Amino acid sequence: MTETKKFNCITCPRGCELTVTLQDGKFQSVTGNFCPNGAKYAEQEVTAPMRMLTGTVKLTGAGLPLLPVVSTAELPKDKILLAAAELRKITVAAPVKYGDIIIHNILGLGVDMIASCDFACIK
Amino acid sequence: MEYDVIVIGAGPAGMAAAQSAQENGAKKILLIDRGMVTGGILLQCIHNGFGVHQYGEMLTGPTYAQRAYEQIKDKKEITLWLDTVVLTVTAKKEVTCVNPERGVKKVVGKTIILASGCRERPRGAIRIPGQRLAGIVTAGAAQRMVNCFGFIPGKKIVILGSGDIGLIMARRLTLEGCEVKAVVEICPYSNGLQRNISQCLNDFDIPLYLSHTIVDIHGRDRVAGVTVAKVDEKMQAIAGTEFQIDCDTVVLSVGLIPERTLINNLPLQFDALTGGPLVDQHRQTELAGFFAAGNVVHVHDIVDYVTEEAMIAGKFAALQAQNNVVGGRRVQIKCEKGVRTCVPQFLFLPDVAEDVKLYLRVSKFVREKHLVVKSGNNVLWNQYLMAGRPSEMIMLDIPADSLQNVTDEITVGLE
Numbered sequence: 242m243t244e245t246k247k248f249n250c251i252t253c254p255r256g257c258e259l260t261v262t263l264q265d266g267k268f269q270s271v272t273g274n275f276c277p278n279g280a281k282y283a284e285q286e287v288t289a290p291m292r293m294l295t296g297t298v299k300l301t302g303a304g305l306p307l308l309p310v311v312s313t314a315e316l317p318k319d320k321i322l323l324a325a326a327e328l329r330k331i332t333v334a335a336p337v338k339y340g341d342i343i344i345h346n347i348l349g350l351g352v353d354m355i356a357s358c359d360f361a362c363i364k
Numbered sequence: 365m366e367y368d369v370i371v372i373g374a375g376p377a378g379m380a381a382a383q384s385a386q387e388n389g390a391k392k393i394l395l396i397d398r399g400m401v402t403g404g405i406l407l408q409c410i411h412n413g414f415g416v417h418q419y420g421e422m423l424t425g426p427t428y429a430q431r432a433y434e435q436i437k438d439k440k441e442i443t444l445w446l447d448t449v450v451l452t453v454t455a456k457k458e459v460t461c462v463n464p465e466r467g468v469k470k471v472v473g474k475t476i477i478l479a480s481g482c483r484e485r486p487r488g489a490i491r492i493p494g495q496r497l498a499g500i501v502t503a504g505a506a507q508r509m510v511n512c513f514g515f516i517p518g519k520k521i522v523i524l525g526s527g528d529i530g531l532i533m534a535r536r537l538t539l540e541g542c543e544v545k546a547v548v549e550i551c552p553y554s555n556g557l558q559r560n561i562s563q564c565l566n567d568f569d570i571p572l573y574l575s576h577t578i579v580d581i582h583g584r585d586r587v588a589g590v591t592v593a594k595v596d597e598k599m600q601a602i603a604g605t606e607f608q609i610d611c612d613t614v615v616l617s618v619g620l621i622p623e624r625t626l627i628n629n630l631p632l633q634f635d636a637l638t639g640g641p642l643v644d645q646h647r648q649t650e651l652a653g654f655f656a657a658g659n660v661v662h663v664h665d666i667v668d669y670v671t672e673e674a675m676i677a678g679k680f681a682a683l684q685a686q687n688n689v690v691g692g693r694r695v696q697i698k699c700e701k702g703v704r705t706c707v708p709q710f711l712f713l714p715d716v717a718e719d720v721k722l723y724l725r726v727s728k729f730v731r732e733k734h735l736v737v738k739s740g741n742n743v744l745w746n747q748y749l750m751a752g753r754p755s756e757m758i759m760l761d762i763p764a765d766s767l768q769n770v771t772d773e774i775t776v777g778l779e
């Protein structure tokens with residue numbers, strides 16, 4: 242059975258409108274992509290959609306109560322809410338440097354959550 | 365104390381302007397910000413997607429801000445005054461500012477770069493009826509609450525307006541356990557970037573009601589619900605289409621306007637559509653030596669372009685401070701045929717030795733058009749446009765050669 246799905250490429254702000262053709266649920270072809278990244282995204286999106294996760298964890302000793310964090314790679318889309326809930330369990334203490342690993346291997350998905358920026362200690 | 369360049373605001377625009385001023389020979393640069401750290405609004409934009417053009421990778425807002433700061437932090441030519449509020453700026457380029465340690469200080473610049481960013485349109489600007497209830501916040505305020513201080517504004521949320529910050533907050537609040545019931549947009553199209561519609565709404569099955577608006581907000585002390593109605597082409601609510609949504613919070617994401625409180629009293633002209641001062645291709649306003657950069661000129665959707673434009677402002681402010689500029693003839697740029705705004709609003713000619721970049725917005729969604737830049741009947745530049753959305757800024761690079769035959773007013777339009 243052939244079906245088509247329409248959605249936008251979100252790889253870059255251009256946001257091309259993609260039309261993906263699926264054969265028995267399997268990726269066949271894509272049109273509407275302005276560049277090859279769009280084709281890669283389209284295939285990924287209909288096969289195993291992935292998303293970056295950003296959020297915050299509690300921070301002590303920095304004068305501000307939260308540290309922004311970001312995943313080192315994309316996570317499966319259906320794990321995003323679970324992973325966000327993990328962030329709420331964590332507290333870290335300043336000083337923190339950009340790139341410090343805040344959660345190693347979140348939910349066993351092989352992706353770390355790292356600090357988005359530096360925070361110095363404030364007495 | 366006299367400086368070559370005084371930059372007001374140390375967000376992405378101010379930092380890039382200061383960096384570029386230093387790289388272009390300014391010896392004494394003063395960068396002022398009211399915050400305790402540099403970075404401005406980027407610090408609360410913890411999501412990623414920044415920096416694709418400037419750094420070739422996707423960064424979060426705080427990471428982008430830190431990168432920008434690293435470019436300037438060890439430059440001895442740049443003095444940074446944080447926790448400092450600018451009180452007034454005069455046409456003589458005197459800046460009066462106040463800080464707890466230094467007290468009130470007056471400094472003078474050979475040139476000034478305004479990089480004060482933008483602010484959100486509040487409830488009053490859009491006249492929604494209803495009581496003055498607790499639980500109505502702007503999207504940026506909600507963002508600061510959630511991302512910097514760890515509070516949620518409520519549990520059941522309706523977002524009015526589909527600007528980017530509202531969309532980003534729809535996802536952010538969902539991830540923090542809130543229930544985002546709907547995004548209501550009065551226009552027939554979204555005002556946010558497509559990727560934000562996909563990733564922030566579609567991913568979480570949050571409904572987007574286009575051509576709808578909130579016609580009433582209910583509740584006694586706290587918001588208890590809203591009435592939503594469909595609107596016609598004139599954006600008037602259609603009777604009989606109303607429906608209710610229970611919620612305890614209304615988040616307003618209804619647009620941004622350049623923050624120009626400091627410059628309202630200066631003899632400048634403002635663009636009625638962008639809300640910012642008129643500038644030439646060097647981001648110089650009509651007042652010699654006064655430059656402007658970033659969201660105070662026109663609100664951007666992508667910070668990379670803020671940095672890029674601010675680099676231009678910083679460079680030419682530095683050159684001006686060193687008396688290293690040549691005069692020129694002023695030529696107006698007029699928008700027509702589907703092009704809503706253009707920055708710069710005028711060019712200095714004929715001594716334009718460099719390429720010029722125009723930053724445009726279209727008035728409605730278009731496909732398969734050409735952007736045509738003309739002077740009289742002379743076509744200066746013609747560029748194919750696959751698709752243009754009002755929410756996305758379009759750039760036109762016009763090579764210096766094309767600008768040689770400019771005689772009178774320049775127009776830019778879709779054909």
Ligand code: SF4
Nearest residue numbers: 250253256257276279
């Ligand atoms: S197809 Fe290419 S150009 Fe189009 S949105 Fe995707 S990445 Fe951007």
